[in-house]
Amino acid sequence: xxxxxxxxxxxxLISSVAVAGGVAFGVYAARKPAPNPLSPEDxxxxxxxxxxxxxxxxxxxxxxxxxxxxxxxTWATMVAEELDxxxxxxxxxxxxxxxxxxxxxxxxQMLPMPEYKVSGWAETIxxxxxxxxxxxxxxxxxxxxxxxxxxEKMRHAGASARETLxxxxxxxxxxxxxxxxxxxxxxxAPDGTRLNYTELALAAAEIKPISAELRPRSAWRxxxxxxxxxxxxxxxxxTAEFSIDVRQQGMKFAALKxxxxxxxxxxxFDPAAALAMPGVERVVDLGDGVAVVANxxxxxxxxxxAVECDWADGPSPATTEALYDAMETAMxxxxxxxxxxxxxxxxxxxxxxxxxxxxxxxxxAHAQMEPLSGTAVFHGDRMxxxxxxxxxxxxxxxxxxxxxxxxxxxxxxTTLMGGGFxxxxxxxxxxxxxxxxxxxxGTPVQLLWSREEDMTHDYYRPGAIAxxxxxxxxxxxxxxxxxxxxxxxxxxxxxxxxxxxxxxxxKILVEGAFDQPYAIPNARLRGxxxxxxxxxxxxxxxxxxxxxxxxxxxxxxxxxxxxxxxxAFRLDMMRxxxxxxxxxxxxxxxxxxxxxETPDGIGRGVGFCYSFGTPVAEVIEVHQTDDGIxxxxxxxxxxxxxxxDPENVKAQLFGGLAYGLSAAVHxxxxxxxxxxxxxxxxxxxxxxxxTMPEIVDIRIVESGHRVSGIGEPGxxxxxxxxxxxxxxxxxxxxxxxxxxxxxxxxx
Amino acid sequence: xxxxxxNGTAQTVDLPDEVPLLWxxxxxxxxxxxKFGCGVAACGACTVQIDGEAVRSCQVALGDxxxxxxxxxGIGTPDDLAALQKAxxxxxxxxxxxxxxxxxxxxxxxxxxxxxxxxxEIDVAMAGNLCRCxxxxxxxxxxxxxxxxxxxx
Numbered sequence: 055x056x057x058x059x060x061x062x063x064x065x066x067l068i069s070s071v072a073v074a075g076g077v078a079f080g081v082y083a084a085r086k087p088a089p090n091p092l093s094p095e096d097x098x099x100x101x102x103x104x105x106x107x108x109x110x111x112x113x114x115x116x117x118x119x120x121x122x123x124x125x126x127x128t129w130a131t132m133v134a135e136e137l138d139x140x141x142x143x144x145x146x147x148x149x150x151x152x153x154x155x156x157x158x159x160x161x162x163q164m165l166p167m168p169e170y171k172v173s174g175w176a177e178t179i180x181x182x183x184x185x186x187x188x189x190x191x192x193x194x195x196x197x198x199x200x201x202x203x204x205x206e207k208m209r210h211a212g213a214s215a216r217e218t219l220x221x222x223x224x225x226x227x228x229x230x231x232x233x234x235x236x237x238x239x240x241x242x243a244p245d246g247t248r249l250n251y252t253e254l255a256l257a258a259a260e261i262k263p264i265s266a267e268l269r270p271r272s273a274w275r276x277x278x279x280x281x282x283x284x285x286x287x288x289x290x291x292x293t294a295e296f297s298i299d300v301r302q303q304g305m306k307f308a309a310l311k312x313x314x315x316x317x318x319x320x321x322x323f324d325p326a327a328a329l330a331m332p333g334v335e336r337v338v339d340l341g342d343g344v345a346v347v348a349n350x351x352x353x354x355x356x357x358x359x360a361v362e363c364d365w366a367d368g369p370s371p372a373t374t375e376a377l378y379d380a381m382e383t384a385m386x387x388x389x390x391x392x393x394x395x396x397x398x399x400x401x402x403x404x405x406x407x408x409x410x411x412x413x414x415x416x417x418x419a420h421a422q423m424e425p426l427s428g429t430a431v432f433h434g435d436r437m438x439x440x441x442x443x444x445x446x447x448x449x450x451x452x453x454x455x456x457x458x459x460x461x462x463x464x465x466x467x468t469t470l471m472g473g474g475f476x477x478x479x480x481x482x483x484x485x486x487x488x489x490x491x492x493x494x495x496g497t498p499v500q501l502l503w504s505r506e507e508d509m510t511h512d513y514y515r516p517g518a519i520a521x522x523x524x525x526x527x528x529x530x531x532x533x534x535x536x537x538x539x540x541x542x543x544x545x546x547x548x549x550x551x552x553x554x555x556x557x558x559x560x561k562i563l564v565e566g567a568f569d570q571p572y573a574i575p576n577a578r579l580r581g582x583x584x585x586x587x588x589x590x591x592x593x594x595x596x597x598x599x600x601x602x603x604x605x606x607x608x609x610x611x612x613x614x615x616x617x618x619x620x621x622a623f624r625l626d627m628m629r630x631x632x633x634x635x636x637x638x639x640x641x642x643x644x645x646x647x648x649x650x651e652t653p654d655g656i657g658r659g660v661g662f663c664y665s666f667g668t669p670v671a672e673v674i675e676v677h678q679t680d681d682g683i684x685x686x687x688x689x690x691x692x693x694x695x696x697x698x699d700p701e702n703v704k705a706q707l708f709g710g711l712a713y714g715l716s717a718a719v720h721x722x723x724x725x726x727x728x729x730x731x732x733x734x735x736x737x738x739x740x741x742x743x744x745t746m747p748e749i750v751d752i753r754i755v756e757s758g759h760r761v762s763g764i765g766e767p768g769x770x771x772x773x774x775x776x777x778x779x780x781x782x783x784x785x786x787x788x789x790x791x792x793x794x795x796x797x798x799x800x801x
Numbered sequence: 802x803x804x805x806x807x808n809g810t811a812q813t814v815d816l817p818d819e820v821p822l823l824w825x826x827x828x829x830x831x832x833x834x835x836k837f838g839c840g841v842a843a844c845g846a847c848t849v850q851i852d853g854e855a856v857r858s859c860q861v862a863l864g865d866x867x868x869x870x871x872x873x874x875g876i877g878t879p880d881d882l883a884a885l886q887k888a889x890x891x892x893x894x895x896x897x898x899x900x901x902x903x904x905x906x907x908x909x910x911x912x913x914x915x916x917x918x919x920x921x922e923i924d925v926a927m928a929g930n931l932c933r934c935x936x937x938x939x940x941x942x943x944x945x946x947x948x949x950x951x952x953x954x
Contacts, residue, residue: 291882705893
């Protein structure tokens with residue numbers, strides 16, 4: 055029987071249900087329960103289970119995409135902290151797709167205001183929007199929200215499970231619950247009698263869940279300390295199963311080929327050359343592309359190259375220059391948003407120095423290490439499908455649609471992901487796998503994208519242009535007036551998430567610029583949406599990946615115009631506006647012993663960006679060598695509120711820096727004839743062992759006010775810090791990326 | 802059809818000779834520890850060893866395999882880790898983990914030739930192995946760690 059317990063705090067409800075051999079505990083925060091996705095065998099309805107205990111042990115359900123950020127370990131640790139069991143003794147499962155697993159962390163990000171100002175009524179509104187998100191099926195991993203999402207509810211799940219197990223023990227032993235304690239997966243009586251959780255699970259299922267206050271931070275044993283990640287052992291031994299590693303009996307291997315001018319139709323194709331190749335078995339018409347089916351992936355990919363396709367032109371402008379022309383045109387029209395607008399930006403008091411700068415950043419591919427794939431088998435009345443995705447509910451639904459089945463007839467498995475960075479928040483790779491499987495009834499088939507297919511069929515980080523004007527006086531910025539124009543990643547993402555594009559200002563287009571914590575008295579930031587172009591979407595740190603470079607580069611230019619040390623210039627205007635940000639900047643200053651001057655042949659630059667609730671500052675040091683400019687050293691400081699797992703926080707930060715530097719130095723996607731011109735890592739390179747800077751120090755500042763994101767915020771400051779360092783070294787200001795087009799780096 | 806020795810075991814792969822070793826392992830033998838990243842020797846995810854030398858298995862045709870193949874499955878298992886794998890786990894190297902099989906196979910070949918590599922030697926040996934999560938600082942630390950422990954052993 056399903057039992058709903060007391061309201062733990064605000065809108066959290068604790069529930070439990072009997073499952074085969076034990077009990078499942080859950081927490082939900084919405085107005086009413088969502089259908090249980092775990093379908094317990096006894097037919098009872100459970101509610102949003104996160105912790106399951108049976109005779110074999112304790113399992114934590116982590117309905118989040120594990121794509122390198124360590125979410126499975128972090129969520130398990132949150133449960134362990136309250137449940138009194140070692141995190142190492144918990145099993146972790148991703149679980150099936152479910153409406154109940156909505157993402158509680160995404161609400162605040164939808165507010166059209168700077169996140170550092172979110173408090174009070176705004177948090178309430180954000181929660182309302184999150185509740186709405188639940189009813190929109192938003193089981194999403196993204197937006198650096200996983201830890202935010204789980205921080206309270208997973209601890210509540212653990213606490214409720216603990217107290218309910220204690221009550222079961224109390225009834226069995228005839229001792230008051232208050233006399234019992236818990237340790238290492240067992241309830242312990244005053245006389246030393248130990249009852250393992252596993253043997254109490256069945257009885258606990260008969261008890262109305264009991265909620266408890268969460269333990270204060272001072273009592274934490276696991277949280278706040280680095281935990282060994284559960285995925286390290288399988289990933290060091292080649293035994294971790296990624297999407298591409300799914301193997302089924304009798305499985306065929308297929309390769310995808312689609313119109314290089316994305317969105318264009320397929321007029322026809324000639325499979326003859328492919329069918330003549332050894333290993334190739336079939337060429338399947340997928341409507342707007344083909345799949346070549348073979349007995350191995352390589353032959354399938356060779357076959358895909360050999361299929362002669364007649365492609366129609368796509369809907370987007372054919373060339374890179376046409377795309378940037380469209381952005382220029384958009385900027386001459388009405389602004390989509392003016393989310394920052396204070397004072398009078400036309401005011402130029404006596405003695406001010408006015409500066410202007412234009413910026414341009416390129417389109418970017420995600421280029422996650424594991425090329426996209428999906429595996430499916432269609433049985434006529436049901437389908438089983440596997441993919442590494444950030445949107446399991448949406449993926450299941452699109453597979454059902456392709457197969458003409460009810461959603462319940464599709465079993466969706468979410469695998470480990472060889473990187474995501476935003477690319478796996480789409481359904482296309484799952485959809486094409488389902489479409490192919492429907493035509494191969496009874497035969498499991500894995501549909502793989504070659505690296506070239508992956509890179510040329512991305513939802514790209516949109517390119518952008520910006521035009522900034524500013525004025526400085528007495529060492530401070532007194533005017534900032536920025537315009538940013540580009541395609542909307544929001545519109546693309548919302549089409550996938552909601553099937554519509556909500557009206558209103560596009561916050562993501564200008565995030566990382568309108569929302570930075572500087573007390574500039576006259577400031578305006580306008581965003582312009584350019585509607586024409588290839589598919590675009592979120593890319594690690596989304597809008598801040600564009601604007602972190604643009605905005606912070608301009609801050610550096612203003613500091614230079616003001617004749618003030620660039621770090622001191624930022625700090626001076628930040629202190630009163632947001633002390634958290636100031637503390638982060640001071641931390642990186644102290645870490646690198648910033649002195650504002652460098653010896654000949656060495657340049658230093660600072661970059662700062664507040665994104666996903668987390669201020670991050672980075673300093674990069676570049677060295678002029680005989681072989682070119684070496685990106686030698688980096689320092690990072692960040693404030694994620696509370697560092698749930700400090701070593702993992704550090705990994706996310708230096709990883710985010712590497713991702714940002716890779717793009718800043720090397721990467722761009724250009725278009726000709728509508729097709730992306732870059733195909734593989736030889737023309738879309740990234741940081742490597744020999745070009746990665748030494749990470750000298752990472753300082754985590756914990757203001758403790760709440761938990762904020764960490765997967766993305768390390769990325770935005772990197773390009774700016776590097777460009778500012780190059781200016782310091784060479785006197786040349788970079789206003790366009792990638793930097794390798796203007797500077798001679800060591801390779 | 803090809804006969805190979807993989808991780809000390811004789812194996813027969815029923816695929817055409819021109820199919821790269823990578824796909825013979827993954828699709829012919831279901832040994833999925835070796836990863837596909839680029840298909841053009843630009844990322845190192847598919848690195849295995851042939852007679853102890855690190856090679857990109859996406860570039861070696863099945864018919865051209867000239868010696869004994871060692872893959873990530875062959876240097877250690879979850880129950881019996883190689884020293885290098887142990888260092889990888891202890892240093893919490895992996896993030897997404899997809900490139901790490903190739904990184905480990907490349908590093909193992911390095912340590913076999915250069916038991917105590919300098920940072921410069923690590924740079925040269927590992928430059929061909931891409932990691933999009935940027936785990937390089939911990940890969941470097943794990944290699945140094947393993948070198949030290951193997952020396953002491």
